Amino acid sequence: MKLQPLIETLIGTEPPIAVRAYDGSVVGPADAPATLVVNSPDALRRMITSPGELGMARAYVAGDIDIEGDIYAVIRMRDRLPPLSAQLRFAAQATRLLGVRNLRPLEPPEQEARLRGRRHSKARDAAAVSHHYDVGNEFYRLFLGPSMTYSCALFENPRDGLEAAQARKYELICQKLGLRPGMRLLDVGCGWGGMAIHAARHHGVSAVGVTLSAEQAEAGQKLVADNGLTGQVEIRLQDYRDVTDGPYDAISSIGMFEHVGLSKLQEYFRRLVSLLGSDARLLNHAISRPRTTKPRLERNSFINRYVFPDGELHEVGTVISALQNAGAEARHMESLRPHYALTLRHWVANLESNWSEALDLVGAARARVWRLYMAGSAVNFETNRTQVHQVLATRTIAGSRPHALPLRPDWSPAPPVP
Incomplete structure (x- = not known):
């Protein structure tokens, strides 16, 4: 099974960016402002085992995904993600492609924070x-x-x-x-x-x-x-x-x-x-x-x-x-x-x-x-x-004299009188 159908399930057949995958699949315009490069099946593993932005982010940090060109164009794609039903369909297709035995979660990149102790101590x-x-x-x-x-x-x-x-x-x-x-x-x-x-x-x-x-x-x-x-x-x-x-x-x-x-x-x-x-x-x-x-x-x-x-x-x-x-x-x-x-x-x-x-x-x-x-x-x-x-x-004390703050702000020009 090629990755192209999976990609199109997630971002459609005419996305504003291009996607190029390790199996040769290409989706999107040749003159796209940005290209999302899927370097490894590990990218899919991370996306399936950590759904949502965390899996995508881990894949990018680990180098399983690259972003060539305008990174802002890629980030704006989050507003074009399909409904939950299509995302579930993508996960099912990716699972069939990888095989269930290959879905063991990968170790997160070491840059991920691991804090201990009471929060805000x-x-x-x-x-x-x-x-x-x-x-x-x-x-x-x-x-x-x-x-x-x-x-x-x-x-x-x-x-x-x-x-x-x-x-x-x-x-x-x-x-x-x-x-x-x-x-x-x-x-x-x-x-x-x-x-x-x-x-x-x-x-x-x-x-x-x-x-x-x-x-x-x-x-x-x-x-x-x-x-x-x-x-x-x-x-x-x-x-x-x-x-x-x-x-x-x-x-x-x-x-x-x-x-x-x-x-x-x-x-x-x-x-x-x-x-x-x-x-x-x-x-x-x-x-x-x-x-x-x-x-x-x-x-x-x-x-x-x-x-x-x-x-x-x-x-x-x-x-x-x-x-x-x-x-x-x-x-x-x-x-x-x-x-x-x-x-x-x-x-x-x-x-x-x-x-x-x-x-x-x-x-x-x-x-x-x-x-x-x-x-x-x-x-x-x-x-x-x-x-x-x-x-x-x-620090204003009740009953005290008026504070020394100016009656009108003195740190920017006053607006012109109409």
């Missing part, structure tokens, strides 16, 4: 962060660029360069926090120190950044020294729950919140609010979810198994409520969803342009994980499957 959170971030700073530099900023940039137009857009994002946050010389800033989940360094250089603050990634902390400390900011910026290998040297005049949390579980939201915000001084501001910049999806990443999703184990995305209304329940006052919310799609497309382009070096640094399997995850995330932001919001809050 300090030890397990540290292991989850290490799984994602401690894969080599030079690998991250290949796609993040010189700024080493691993969060959504801010674009004035789609043609902006990534470095300028990342600097613009940091500056927006500094303005929202009202940073001035002499203030103390805490940056939670500081990565390689980009926000702390920007705030110190351009706004004269004294900054502390905390991260659970040993590799980030070491590289961040070097960047601080290289920028001549030793004594003004401190990068710590520390859990935010262990920070005790408040009060701070401002706190930023940029792209770390996805590691905080729903069960820990109140603890997280209470801890941060307790570290704020009077008249202080807190900005939470986080990936979020539409109202119709669940907080926890699906257990068998690619993103949970390979990218962000134990990750949880929270609906922005839940975030604002949790902030207020912790004693803060939510003052401003802004969605940056289109900006993250553009950011991710820059990262994917950078990774693909430096593919050979990526293979040398981390190997084919891990490079494939990052290519698939970042391209898939770009499509998710473009289609509103995933969102990102900045929420600005103040």
